[in-house]
Amino acid sequence: MARTDANPPMPEWSTEYQLVEVDADYLGKAVKPKQFIHIDQSECIMCEGCVDICPWKCIHMVTPDAVAEAQGTELPGEDPSDNVIFIIDDDVCTRCALCVDRCPTGVIILGKAGAPSPDGDSHTRTNNHGYGYGMRL
Amino acid sequence: MAKVLDNPRPTLKERAAKIGAQIQGSQAWNSIFRPGSIFRKGYTDSPRNRSYVIMNSVLYHLHPVKVKRHAVKVSYTLCLGGLSFFVFILLTVTGIFLMFFYRPTGANAWQDIQTLQTSVTFGLLIRNMHRWGAHIMVLTVFLHMARVFYHGAYKPPREFNWVIGVILLTLTLLLSFTGYLLPWDQLALWAVTVGTNMMGYTPVFGSQVRFVLLGGVEIGSETLLRWYVLHVLMLPFVIVIFMAIHFWRVRKDGGISGPL
Amino acid sequence: MTEIPEHLLKRAQAARDKAASPSDASASEGGDRIPDALLDRTKASGAGAAVVAAAPAGGVPVGAGPGGHTQRLLTVVKSGSIQEAKAAPVDKVHTWPHLLAVEFVAGLALTAFLFVFSWVVNAPLLQAADFNNTPNPSKAPWYFLGLQELLTMFHPMIAGVTLPGMGLVALILAPYLDRNASNKPEDRKFMTSMMTMFLIFWAVLTIIGSFFRGPGFNFTFPWRDGIFFEL
Known part of the structure; x- marks a missing residue:
């Protein structure tokens, strides 16, 4: 099968990240599609389902020591209870939301960067709103 | 004569293709094969469909969507x-x-x-x-x-x-x-x-x-x-x-x- | 009432502090928030910024992550997991078609082989079982012939129970006895040679039991007296 290897190339990853906190405005200028994947860590069970399902190989679970330095924000790994971090390549991600669909605990959401509305997050998945196994509900 | 040429009788091949497309577009067919299945109409070989093939198939119980590159080496x-x-x-x-x-x-x-x-x-x-x-x-x-x-x-x-x-x-x-x-x-x-x-x-x-x-x-x-x-x-x-x-x-x- | 985890309380407090402090005014500064020193270092080391690193050129930021991409730290997960995590991601290929095609071909080849072989070679079916007629020699199935061969050397309790039992226990305990963490063949010559000896030992016993034992389970040469062996 190697001859017809049509797999998308692996995005480049680093093990010496410089972490910087930016605001929504910056992110909006840097990346074209205006929706962003977000993971709520409190219910993440680290099953790596999103890493497995991603057709573009753009989301990965790595150890916190992949981040070498942090500016203006807490360095992951400083807190001994920091176990793993998730990194996404926003230029490669197509927002296909397969990971949203795959997540068994439903903690991955596709939302807009910025302050959430006072009524709560409108992107939370419910029985008749969100993504369900390849279909937009 | 010209009328006949404009509407030639469909050949057997064309009819078979039409029936095939009708079956693949039917509700019954689509209820059996989940989205992204290679048996669905219009399957194209894209990274996204490759993910769907496993994710929407019973084989997902056995195989993950992606495997290590060296895992597919028969040797x-x-x-x-x-x-x-x-x-x-x-x-x-x-x-x-x-x-x-x-x-x-x-x-x-x-x-x-x-x-x-x-x-x-x-x-x-x-x-x-x-x-x-x-x-x-x-x-x-x-x-x-x-x-x-x-x-x-x-x-x-x-x-x-x-x-x-x-x-x-x-x-x-x-x-x-x-x-x-x-x-x-x-x-x-x-x-x-x-x-x-x-x-x-x-x-x-x-x-x-x-x-x-x-x-x-x-x-x-x-x-x-x-x-x-x-x-x-x-x-x-x-x-x-x-x-x-x-x-x-x-x-x-x-x-x-x-x-x- | 469930207990709120410590780190969530901490984060909520930090957010409240941030909202209260006046230094939050930098929110509209756009791409200029990344310090020059950090950008220089990023360029020098070839590494990228995880959240976003940018070279502000005319107000349109350009990602400074690996490959010029904008890469974002999604979350830091606090609780422990049974999944092993590494610092660098592993490249993978899609199961479909790369693995499934290989499996399909392998399964097809095996089915074809079994079909043709079964077509050509018939499974043995001797006369109906007769308790009064003991064939000579009486042999166990081929995978137990190594054990039967051991029976000629040791007491039945040792050959039939103790030795195979010990072999099985040794196999089960192998991962717990082998403290060498490497899986490189050059690092584990001892275990490799042990296993090879074990396999050759059984293979030789099985071959002797299968082909070199004739009537009365006495030693024979297959090319002299024929083969006393049925699958």
Whole structure:
């Protein structure tokens, strides 16, 4: 099968990240599609389902020591209870939301960067709103 | 004349294509095959559809959507584990066929096999496949164990899966051995006599073990029934449970081992 | 009432502090928030910024992550897991078609082989079982012939129970006894040679038991007296 290897190339990853906190405005200028994947860590069970399902190989679970330095924000790994971090390549991600669909605990959401509305997050998945196994509900 | 040329009668090929498209677009068809399935209309080879093919198929229970690059190299696994499972499925299918024509009693067993071979359509072929398949399965399971050992794949975090694997090897041998008696010919009877005599030498409760396995002090019709039930029901049931744990652990322990 | 985890309380407090402090005014500064020193270092080391690193050129930021991409730290997960994590991601290929095609071909080849072999070679079916007629020699199935061969050397309890039992226990305990963490063949010559010896030992015993044992389980040569072996 190697001859017809049509797999998308692996995005480049680093093990010496410089972490910087930016605001929504910056992110909006840097990346074209205006929706962003977000993971709520409190219910993440680290099953790596999103890493497995991603057709573009753009989301990965790595150890916190992949981040070498942090500016203006807490360095992951400083807190001994920091176990793993998730990194996404926003230029490669197509927002296909397969990971949203795959997540068994439903903690991955596709939302807009910025302050959430006072009524709560409108992107939370419910029985008749969100993504369900390849279909937009 | 021109009118005819404008609306030529559809050729057979075109009609077949139209019917095919209608079937593939029907609700019934789409209810069977989930989105992204290669059997759906308009499947194109894209990374996203490749993810969908596994995610929306029953194979997702067995395989993750993506595997390590070196895991698909045949030279690494030689497909031995997968083939062991595949031979097990072949054996189940052929074994069910054989069960229709077989009665596990001393008076009927041999005659049933004889009748199967001479008067049942494909009976001889299916029996051959079942017997040779059993030998192949013992071989592939054994070679799979050797392959895993030489790759050091039993090391953490896969220690427990190795233990399950040894249990599966034992169960495979037991399945093959219990099946060996069922034709109830001279070969079966005396091979099993030799085998079970060895079990009788188990310290402390050797004679009890032998009694339970033979259903008596000597091999007889009761032994045949007992080994038949073990062979077609109990041992397959147990081995399927252990196989399920084995495959589940392969994924939980991070896919196959390596690269070296 | 469930207990709120410590780190969530901490985060909520930090957010409240941030909202209260006046230094939050930098929110509209756009791409200029990344310090020059950090950008220089990023360029020098070839590494990228995880959240976003940018070279502000005319107000349109350009990602400064690996490959010029914008890469974002999604979350830091606090609780422990049974999954093993590494510092660098592993490249993978899709199961479909790469693995499934290989499996399909392998399964097809095996089915074809089994079909043709079963067509050509018939499974043995001797005379009906007869308790009064012991064939000579009586042999166990081939995978137990190594054990039967051992029977000629040791007491039945040792050959039939103790030795195979010990072999099985040794196999089960192998991952717990082998403290060497490496899976490189050059690092584990001892275990490799042990296993090879074990396999050759059984193979030789099985071959002798299969082909070199004749009537009375006495030693014969297959090319002299013929083969006393049925599968």
